[in-house]
Amino acid sequence: MSDDIILPIQTTDSRAGGEAGRADPFYVNLVISDPEVILAASEYPDGRARTDFLLTALKIGVLSLRAARGVVDGDMVRQEGERLMEQLGERLNGWRKVFEERVAGSLSHYFDPKQGMFVERVERLVHSDGELANVMKAQVQSAEQSLTRVFEQFIGDNSQLLKVLDPSGENQLVQTMQRTLDGVIQSQNAAILQQFSLDNKGGALTRFLGELEAKHGNLNTALSKNMADVVAEFSLDRPDSALSRLVQRVETAQRSLTSELSLDNESSALCRLQKMLEDNHREQVAMANRLSESLNVAISQLQTRRDEASKSTRHGLEFEASVGEQLRSICQAAGDVVRDCGTSTGLIPNKKVGDFVVTIGPEKAAANAKIVVEAKESGSYDLMATLEEADVARRNRGAGVCVFVHSEKTAQPGIPAFSRYGHDIVVRWHADDPGTDVWLKAAMMVATAMSVRAAAHDTQDAASFQVVDNAIARMRKQVEGFETIRKSAQTSSNAAATILERAKIMETTMLDQLTALCDEVVKLKARQDQAG
Known part of the structure; x- marks a missing residue:
């Protein structure tokens, strides 16, 4: 095996x-x-x-x-040495952690701000009913009792001082003081009455009357004489009396005032004032007439210019400038950048569609995304033509969203006040009506939100979309050139058939490719929108 x-x-x-x-x-x-x-x-x-x-x-x-x-295996020795050092380090680290935990536990046991014994001990000492407060209260109560006993001994109800000062008892001191004060007061009253008595020839009142009589004589005689002189001064029977002179001055002032306030006297102040007011009124009326004539002329000229502008293409340029001014004020507050590009061509050759390009600021989620704005004051655009030109504006300016602004004066009834159609936003705006500014602001806010969603697409897909859009634009331009080829081919008798056949083949091929590219772009964008 x-x-x-x-x-x-x-x-x-x-x-x-x-x-x-x-x-x-x-x-x-x-x-x-x-x-x-x-x-x-x-x-x-x-x-x-x-x-x-x-x-x-x-x-x-x-x-x-x-x-x-x-x-001897050196690797084994080294490995065992490293393992020994690692174990030693682990044990030292463990001991250090245990030591730190014990020290931290001991410190927290004594100095923890919530449950520490030291804090608890200090709290017991300094609390309102703590040990220190009890000791202080005991000392203060002892001192109060001592002071109470001292005051009771010297100035209490049974003290010797109150016995001496008691007015109801047999107090010789109080009785003596009372008799002395009564005698002094009686003697002072008698002396004051003696000074104001006329029986006392050396009193103060008698001396005062003597001095008055020595300086002014008999008071009754002097008062009678002076009263007669005063009555004579207030009598109208005497022409030189004070009252007569006062009446004459009042009558003279009244005649002078009446003369100055009379319209019969041509040199009076009232007549001069009336003439001044009449002259000033005539000047004011003349100035008002001249100002009215100037205003009528200016209004007539302004109305003439407006009528001429409404009949010419200049009116559309003025509306475009008004849209640009309002757009800059909105984007400046939002931190975006506005560029005027209505006079320059875009990505599509010889195309100037797209009046303004708004680049979203770097602080937003869709930084550097582009929004194209097309301003149109023309009654020849219905909703379908508007959406077609909005699509051209987006492709021509390389923008993801188009805001198409119609003038309230010339917009057809089918143009909505505010509506979104896919990547396009259609809005109606009046340059002289501030109430319509909210629609333009809402359109820019919705366009920015749509740009934020479009910015979530992959950068490679976005670049691919731009390449495909550029290719479609160039192919459309080539297709438009076939009409020129066809016209040139018809003028040539020899090569007409060949050129026409070739042009037909090229046109068919290009149209097929263009249709396929458009279908693929629509599918890709639809998938990206669903993913977003």
């Missing part, structure tokens, strides 16, 4: 660039015929288990032979 076993055996040579002590395996076909080895190996199932057993047995045999020859 024999088995052929393929065993990977490691060599002792180290290869350059490998790890230290590692060797590349080599393979040896061993035919085992020893009955004992076969018996021992048959105890393991065929496969990885039996191979590992045979490798282990081979390694033990090799080590035994080397040990018998006195050869």
Whole structure:
């Protein structure tokens, strides 16, 4: 009984660039015929288990032979040394963790801010009803009791001081003070009454009256004389009295005021004021007439320019400029960039469709995505023509979304105020109506959201779509050139049949390829939309 076993055996040579002590395996076909080895190996199932057993047995045999020859296995020593160091490091790390846990537990047992014994002890000391507060309360209560006893002894109800000051008892001190005060008050009252009595010739009142009579004479006589003079000054019978002079001055002032406020006097202030107001009114009326004439002329000119602009192509350019101004104000607040491109051609040769290109700012999810805006003030565009030109605008400007802005003045009834059709958004806007600005803002917000979803597509697919779109645009241009070839072929009598046949073959082939490409692009975009 024999088995052929393929065993990977490691060599002792180290290869350059490998790890230290590692060797590349080599393979040896061993035919085992020893009955004992076969018996021992048959105890393991065929496969990885039996191979590992045979490798282990081979390694033990090799080590035994080397040990018998006195050869020390350096790799084994190094491995055992590394294993010993690893075990030592693991035990040291374990001891360090245990030590750190014990130290942390001890510190937290004493200094934990919530459950530590130190914090609990400090809390018991400084709490409102703690040990320190109880000691302070006991000391304060002892001091209060001592002070109460002292005050009760010296100034209490039974103290000697209150007995001395008691007015109801037989207190000689209070009685003496009361008699003394009564005597002083009586003597002072008598002295004051004596000074204001006319019987006392040396009193203060008698001296005061004497001084008045010495300086002003008899008071009654002087008062009578002075009163007569005062009454004469207020009498109208005397022309030189104060009242007569006052009346004359009042009458003179009244005549002067009446003269100044009379319209009969041409030199009066009221007449001069009336003339000034009339002159100013005439000047104001003349200025108002001149201003009215100027406004009428300006309004007429403005209306004429508006009528001319509405009849010419210039009106569409003014609407496009208004859309651009409003678009820049919206995008500037949103951090996007607006570029005017209505006068430049795009990806499609000789095509200028697409008036503005909005590049989404770098701070948004759809950074650097493009939105084309087409402004149109023309009544010749229905909804189908609008969507066709929107598709051309997206392909011509390399944008993922198109916002087609119709003028409220010229839009057909079938044009919606705001609606989305696939990758195109149709909106109606009036340049002179701020209430329609919300539709344009909503269109830009929806276009940005659609660009965010389109940005989730794979960049390689997006590049493929751009290549396919460019190829379709070029092929459409070539198809349009067949009409020129056909016309040129019809003018030639000799090569007409050949050229026409060739042109027909090329046209058919190109149209088939164009149709196939368009179908594939539609399928790819539909799958990307479903995945998004």
